Each structure stands twice: as structure tokens, then as C-alpha cells.
Amino acid sequence: MIAVLKPNTSPEQQEQLIKWLKNMVTDVHVSRGDAYTILGLVGDTSRIDQELLESLEIVESVQRVSEPYKQCSRAFHPEDTVVQVGSARIGEKFCVIAGPCSVETEAQIIDVARKVKAAGADVLRGGAFKPRTSPYDFQGLKGEGLRLLSEAKKATGLPLVSEIMSIETLDLFEDVDIIQVGARNMQNFDLLKELGRVDRPILLKRGLASTLKELLMSAEYIMAGGNEKIILCERGIRTYETMTRNTLDLSAVPVLQERTHLPVIVDPSHATGQSKLVPPMALAAAAAGADGIMVEVHNDPPHALCDGAQSLTPEQFDALNRQIRRLLEAMQA
Amino acid sequence: MIAVLKPNTSPEQQEQLIKWLKNMVTDVHVSRGDAYTILGLVGDTSRIDQELLESLEIVESVQRVSEPYKQCSRAFHPEDTVVQVGSARIGEKFCVIAGPCSVETEAQIIDVARKVKAAGADVLRGGAFKPRTSPYDFQGLKGEGLRLLSEAKKATGLPLVSEIMSIETLDLFEDVDIIQVGARNMQNFDLLKELGRVDRPILLKRGLASTLKELLMSAEYIMAGGNEKIILCERGIRTYETMTRNTLDLSAVPVLQERTHLPVIVDPSHATGQSKLVPPMALAAAAAGADGIMVEVHNDPPHALCDGAQSLTPEQFDALNRQIRRLLEAMQA
């Protein structure tokens, strides 16, 4: 951590600050320039509140040199983390997660599960608890939805991913292989802490106005509790552009992969909100080096109970999957 | 609701859609132009999923005419809602909420409470459960913090506001007069639903990347559960500007007041992150017509355990309060 002192601070003020800082860190290196004096803080600076230090009268600015996250940092854990569910090895081999936004009926979820499996999906997604902006919108089948997902798992062997909204419902997720934390709950820290104590992979979606650093800090919350099986998911951020629902930030993929050992997947369906934009963005995600994609597929998009506009048909999904495989082969060559 | 059909749609396609829509609404008015056909849907359109309708092949665009929120809408409830706590009548008389970011010690919270009361504060704020970006940062004194707040209430008579992060802790909030939902939990819908069943005023902060419509929808979640005592709070939104922590959106005040009967207050401390910006922004909030402000005050900002950089001293708060009173008197004249 580096603190820059303002010009015209007296030697007494400087000494007082240095003395105070030395109580908290191993050493303080002082570098005096014509105008500014610079303090280099050596040792464990995690106990120092950066904004507090910046608020002091004689301090011009403070810069943290090391990252505030540790367990999810690649610096502390250079090898890629691989999350295994079923035959999928996420972080090692490109993973395709597919399924409907919401579980609606047994026939629907089993039909979609069979079709996405046939097209090559590794994991089945399906929402049972749905966060909706309006209290009057369909909120998911809840426990019954999770039960139907289990049926689809039995019928196809596909592992499951589904979103949790409250830790009280955890018991209902017994059969769910990957527990999803949605964008709106990325900073629901109490939920993250609880999931840190769960022995199940967590798919953590980026909040729609969260920085990548905040996403990593939220992963750190889960890891601090002992759960190291986390999959990060870029799903579009909020910008001023209105022709897409959100702006898919694909540079998040290489930026995250440089900083963390956790796998990074991309959800092009929620990011764009339009089914015709899903294939080009899914291909782009694969080309950018993503560890997988999560795509909405519905057997009857116009009659889907939610987000039908962004769902692919099983046929479109099959065609997309073939293209992705060709692309990945070409890039590995 | 208005649906615009694409040019070159066949009469058969149009009739099929109109028939389908007629099953759901009272009537469908058809207006045929040179290129576009426009359907005006009459009746209760809340059952129609706008994005689904837009996703149909023959539909160009869909526009909702009436607002998706009802109970918090001024159209359905023209008179201002007034939330009474202690002697404060929020929504009727300018309300000043003040106190430290975090409760730290009994001496601290009682000292601050006495000083802000002397300066004219109506309500005491103090954080016991603190949402922090990093799992390694101070997370608040929790139950003990709420106990200390009760002591400060006893000592001064000031009603209390404090943030809840999880409904399991509700019992601990027995003595808290206004329960705060923080920006990060504005779309924690499960928490909102639970608070809809609580008979206590809720202070709902705008998410840092939430639209005003989303803020109103979150208020609607609480009201749908039966709790009508909601105070909305603008606290800055996330933009690309880096010289302030967030960008305080003061136009939110008149925009919200036109659309809802709920009181709207402003938090200039979190929005700006810098104590020297708090007085001008607090004055601006009062001039914009806000129903009150919530300001951080600490008896020793440089040693505050969190957000010391944005806290006013009691003396600065007292001076600000005097200025606000002069401003309000001048504007009422």
C-alpha cells in the first residue's frame, strides 16, 4: 500500500502518521520528493481501511498494491480450478449448460432435457425460484419445479443447475448439482456466507452493475467459508445502450482468467434478451476463451412462461452446438 | 398496451394473433396504416408478458401504456403517504436522519446520538449489520450493535433506523423504528416479501444500478404484502465518473414524487463518499424538494471503523442543519 502525502505537510504531522502506521504494518518506507512525500507500507495491510487513510487531512491519495482478494487469486493458486459435475469438467473442457428459463411442466422439462442432451449439452439448467422485477409476475414453481428437474435428471442423466434465492430453501436443492447465485444476489453477502459452508459447486453470476473486482470479492466470500468450487458467469452489464437488454462484456473472460484460477462461463441469453443474438454471442464467447456457455432452450419459445424471447429452439441449439465444436477444434489446431 | 405489427404480415396471421389476444383482454382495437397495423389492447393487460409478445415473428414492438406498479402509484393513491416515527412525520415535514455508519461502542453511539439530537436530528441511524464488499472487512457488531442503539434511544428518545440483511435477524430489530433495506438488497425479493408482512416502516434504498421504475417495483413487493409504510431513498448511482464514489441523482426526487405517494429522502454521504461534498448535496436535496436527508455523523471521523471519510463531525452537522432550516424557510415563504 502506498500513501502520498500532500505538499506542505509539517515533519511533525508526517512523523505522527508514520508512527501510527508502524503500529499496524511491518515497516513504512519514506520517499521525499520536491512536493510530495510517499509512504510505502510493507507487510500485511489488510487491516488498514483505505478510505479512512485517504480521508486524513495530510494524505493526498492511497493506492493498494496487492489485490484485496486472496483465495480466488491466481497469484495464490496458479493452476486452473476444475469443477467436475457428471461428465463435465468445467475449467478444463468447454462446458455447455442448456435448458429453459423456468421449469413449467414435467413434459416440458423432460422434453427439453432429452433434446439438449442429444445436441450435446453437459448440464441441464432450469429455474424453479425466479427473481422477477414485479411481484405480479410468475415467480417459478419452487419446490415442485425442483422435483420436476429431478425427474428430468433421472430421465437423462444430466446434472442440474438451478438458482437459489434464500438459504432457507437449501434442503429442496438436494438433487441440484450446481447451485446458482443470480445477478441480483451477487452481493447478498449473508447468502454467500451460507453457501461457503455448502459442499456443492456454486455458479456465481456477475451483478448487472458489478465490477469484475466485486465479482471476485463475492467469490472470495464463498471461498472464505471453505467452498472452493465456484464457477464465475458473465451475463451482461447495464449500460445506456437500449438495443440489447444488457451489454455482454466479453473482455471479462480474459481479464478474469488472468486474475483468478476459477472457471469463467458466459450467458448470452440473459445478456442480449433476443434469441437471434444468442448464437453470434455464444460463438464469440467460445472464441474469447470462455470455459463454457449457459444458454436458454425451450421446446416452445412463444409459449414460454418467462423469457421466451431469448430462448433458442432445440434445433437452433443443436446447430449452434455444432458450430461451436468446429470453432473450438479450429482454435486448438 | 399497444402492439405494432410488422409490414407484410398476412391477414390470417393478424387474425390469429388478435383472436389469441382477445382471450386475455377485454377488447382489441385494430388500426391499419399504410405499412403498419396497430393493435390497442383494452382491459387488464397485466397477464400479458410483454417480451413474449415482442418475440413473435409478426410483432414489431409492444408498448405498455399503464404503469406496472399499482399500490405505490400516485394514480391510485393521490395523497402523500406520511410515515410517523417519534415526532417525525416523514412525507409532511422535512426529516433529518443522522448518526454513524457503524455502531462501535456504547460511548460512541450515545455521544453521537446526543449531539445529533441537539443539532435537530429527528431520527438516529446506526449500522449493526454491515454489507461489506470484502469478507475480511468489519461486518458490524450485529446483535450487540442493536442493543447499543437501544441504549442510545433510551438516552435521547430518538427513534432508530438500522439496516437488516437477512430476515432471520428480525427479532433483534424489536426496538428499531424504521428497518432499512440497503442498496445491495433492493432486489432481494425474498427479503422484500418478508418485510411486506412486518408492521414497521421500511426505508428502501435505491440499488446502485437500479432504475427508478425498478425501485418502485421493489416498493410494490413490500406493499403487495400489506406493509404500506415505505420511505424511498436516493443514494447515488453507478456511472463512469471517478471523482465521486457514485453520482447522486437528485432529479430522482421530483421524478419519484410525481409517480408515487411515498416519501423520498436523499443520502448524500454514501453517494459522494466525501464529507466535504455532503453539505452542498444535502442543501441541494432540500432545494430539490426531498422529504428529508440521511447523513453520516461521527464524533471522531478519522477513527471511525467504516466510512470515516464521508462522516461529518457533530459541529459540521449542526452548521449544515442551520443552513437547511434557513433554506427551507426561504423556499416556503
Add this chain to the structure above:
Amino acid sequence: MIAVLKPNTSPEQQEQLIKWLKNMVTDVHVSRGDAYTILGLVGDTSRIDQELLESLEIVESVQRVSEPYKQCSRAFHPEDTVVQVGSARIGEKFCVIAGPCSVETEAQIIDVARKVKAAGADVLRGGAFKPRTSPYDFQGLKGEGLRLLSEAKKATGLPLVSEIMSIETLDLFEDVDIIQVGARNMQNFDLLKELGRVDRPILLKRGLASTLKELLMSAEYIMAGGNEKIILCERGIRTYETMTRNTLDLSAVPVLQERTHLPVIVDPSHATGQSKLVPPMALAAAAAGADGIMVEVHNDPPHALCDGAQSLTPEQFDALNRQIRRLLEAMQA
């Protein structure tokens, strides 16, 4: 254009408005619902100011049905526009534009030109007039820079693209095959109008906070003057994320290609600001269906006079080019 009238407007007010509108358009269709009355305006509505209409007391909202751009719209010109320069056919065949941010010396630009040509570039880029945020930064070699670019063109046969900042310098661009309008000048309407009268392809970069609709309207400015050879370029937009310089919006590629017949290329260098992010984003752009990329290449990035941090070496560029070709072949298969 559709205008929705507020509930409780009197028949007299409605008739007055309808009469006024009938003077301006071919016909006005009226559709009366329980609460709202909807006017469908038929004919040429381009003379009607949408915001003015919305400002009227009795009008609830106004929606434009047809797009405000015409000449660049795919609806009016379904076939792809192909811009030919040298052997490149932009809009038909993937085009690679490469070269240094700034022209620095004759040796530098000729060296880079030879190397990018050998690696497969179709067009040489090089800045002579540089828009810099600070008046104290290097502003480019100006006329001398353009002269050196001509030398590189002579030496390699590569066509040139370079940025213009002011129409007064147009004469100096005689040898430049594609004239670039930078992000900061995307809404310099006087410059766009002048370029509408020039018989040379224009590469129009998206402003860093411009919507895609605004980008198309700026293209419309040029086309309205008679110049139809326009190449659009996505180069990242401004968001709150700080780990990249800007956020590359790759969904702009399919969104624009649906709405316009103009070619759409991507600049991953300026978007990310970091050379290591350029290859994954360039590959993603190709996978998303872009008509080409524009990449910064410098023979000695650490000593580049500007933007060295985002420049590839010729070797990195060569490797990237090979990968792109494999990816494109795989996708066409």
C-alpha cells in the same frame, strides 16, 4: 407514429389535436380504449417532432414506429454494401486493418507496413492527426505523417486509412484510401456533412458513449450528402468497469448488421487498451460475424509514442491472423 392520449382528455381537446396532426400526415387512425385513446399516424411523420408532441398536456407518450434513419437502413437497401479499397472488399470478405497508432518515422511506418502485409493485412492504418485528451501530449506528425504513410503505401501497395480531425486538412489526405472519423468526432455534424460530399470511403467509429441508433444517424448524415461508402466501427463504450479501458460491445455487430447494409468492423485495441486482450477480442469479433478488425501493431511497442500498451508486435499479429483464418474457415464449413 403512435400517440397515446391521457385518460380524462375531453373530446374537444382530442379533436383539436387530431385536426392539427391531420395537417401534417396523410391520416390519423383513432382507437378508443377504456382509459386511453390511441392515435395511429399514417404517412410521412418525419416532420413531427416527437418530444414536442410528448410535451403536450393531453399526450401520455409517443412512439416512433419506423426508424429515423433511411439511407443506411437495411429496410430500404437489403443488399450488403461492399466497400472496395485495393484488393479488400469490406462487407464481403473479412478485412484486416493493421498498423501503428501514430506514424513516427519513415523507417518505423515502412517496417510495420511490410510486416503487417506479410502477415496478411489488407489495409495499413496510421495516425497523423491524433486527438489527445491533454494539450500537452503528442498530437501526431500531421502533414508529415500523411507523407510518410504515402511512402509506406508506395513501398507495400497497401491502401491507407487515417483519421481526419478537421475538414481544412482534407487536401493532405489525397493519398489516403479510407478517411477515418474518430469516436470523439462521431457527432461533429459539420465534419460529417463535409465528408458526405467527398468521394472516398469513410470509416466511422462509434462515440464512446453513443448508442447504436446515434451511430446510424451519424452515418445517415454522411449518406445524406451523397457518400454511400461507409464502414462502421465498434471500439468500446464507456461503462463503470475499470479493468479495461472501455467495454467492447460485440453484440453491436449482429445488432447493426440486422439494421443496416453497411459493413461493421471492430477495433479491439482501443476498446481494451491492453495488448494481451487484443487477440481474444479479435477472435471473438470474427466469431460474432464482424466484417473485419482494426488492430494496432508496432515494431517496438515499449517505445511507441502513443498507445504502446495496446499494440501487438508483428509476431503476435501474425499469430493472431493465422488463428483468425482458421476460425473463419471452420465457421464457413
Add this chain to the structure above:
Amino acid sequence: MIAVLKPNTSPEQQEQLIKWLKNMVTDVHVSRGDAYTILGLVGDTSRIDQELLESLEIVESVQRVSEPYKQCSRAFHPEDTVVQVGSARIGEKFCVIAGPCSVETEAQIIDVARKVKAAGADVLRGGAFKPRTSPYDFQGLKGEGLRLLSEAKKATGLPLVSEIMSIETLDLFEDVDIIQVGARNMQNFDLLKELGRVDRPILLKRGLASTLKELLMSAEYIMAGGNEKIILCERGIRTYETMTRNTLDLSAVPVLQERTHLPVIVDPSHATGQSKLVPPMALAAAAAGADGIMVEVHNDPPHALCDGAQSLTPEQFDALNRQIRRLLEAMQA
């Protein structure tokens, strides 16, 4: 300037960098920590390209300590700059600029001028050259508009402010007392340089996605040319919120006033786009300490050729002005 070197850089690499830097600055202070080595660069660092330095293999990060702007910085010029036009002393006394978005007819502009003068306006605004997103929209009366403004000046004695879009039209602005640079031209650096050579006050509007630092750098462009009479104007920035046209960033007022000696005014009309939001935001601007406001007033808003939706009537403007005066008196007391 501070450069942080990465862990595990060899002493040879460090020495090489330090030697290179010593050629450019007065001195380099070295502070070695457990992991990081920190270089404090002393002397004139304006010749060092920050991004280039950051791009070096062994450099972790670089931080500029002193601001990149000089002439507009309060550090170099502590006293407030006061711009005098007519009887207005902008920067010393609250200044009210008012008038129509566009000059339309002689009768209109003279009528508005008389009415805003009677209500207490100090300066008359009126657009003659109008930057419009669409080439098909009304672009202003141009030279004729400026002539009509002169007539209004003769009739009322009010000094004039009007927007310039291209330096070629400067001769037409002979009678204009303050030349406005619009938001879209804030980084039209060629225009800024030319205006640096003009002996006339410049009103520089913040670009709608420009940081405050960039606004100051654009002011620096003008000052670097010798023109020191600059008025900065906050007019709303682009965010994701859609209920207002832009988000008025009032914290810009105290933030800028701390950093620069130039006056800072606020334009609530363009920021909000709605006349009913103008009075609360104008009052808030005054309360935040702005040096003035610029407000659109039209004698017949529903028939204004542009931006009628955001124009006040003369009566509304008069009432607003009275309230502002009361507010300012109360705050000075």
C-alpha cells in the same frame, strides 16, 4: 509520479528502468518492500507517458500524483476567475442565462429577451447553429439566427451566448458575448485550440459521457492557447436511467470548484429534458453552490421548433427566479 514494480523483477531489470527514468526526471526515489519495489519520480513528469510505463513487463502500476491540468487548476491559481459580460460577473455573483433553445423569428427572440430580462436574467441564450442527431431535423437559422440575436441585444441590452459548431463561422459571432462549445464538441480539440486564440469568454459544456477530469483537460486546451475566460457547464451525463433524458450530476459543482478557479454553471433544461423538472433542479443547483444556471425559456413552448418539452414559459421562469433569489439570500445569511 509513482511506479510500482512487480515482485520477482531482477535487480538488473530494475536498474535499467531507473536509469532510463533518470534521463527524464530530476530524481528517482526507490523504496523496496517485501514483495514490491516502489519508484517515486521527482521533478517534471509531464514528459512521461503513463500508459507506456504501465505497459512495461516489470511494472505493476503507475500513479500520477500531480494533476495533468495546470492552468485551470486551483493549485496554480487560487483566486476565483470572474468572467464579466454586461453587468454579469460570473464566478462572483449568481448568473442567470435564459432564452430559447433556437432562435426562430425576430418577434420570438425579442419577445423572449424582453421577458427574461424583466424576470431578472443576466444573459440571453439562443441557438443559431443547432447540433441535431438527425440530418433531417431543423439545424438552426445559422447566420440569420445570429443577426436576430443582435436585434434582441439591441432591444434589451442583454449580452448574448450562442453555440459555435465550426471555427469557419467565427466571423458571424462578432456580436456574441460568450461563445458556447456544446457537449458533443467538448473534445473537438481543433475547435478548442482555435477558441484559445479568441479574445471572448467561452462557455464549455461537459460532454455527455465525459469525466470531470476530461472537462478540465478540454478547458486546459483553450487556456493553453491564451484564452483564460472560460465558464464550465454541467448539463447531465448519460446513464442507464430512462425517466430523465440525462442524469444531472450536481456533485460536479463542488468537485469542480475545489479543483479549478473557473466558474461552474448548471443547465437543468438539457439535463432533464422536461420543463417540470427544471425548477427543482435549478434550485438544487443554486443550493449546491453553482455560479449560475442556464435555462431554456420560450414564449410558446408547444410550438417551439426544438426542445419545446424542456422550455419554461416566461411566467414559470419569473417564478423560478424569485425563488432562487430567496434561496440565495437565505444561504448567504
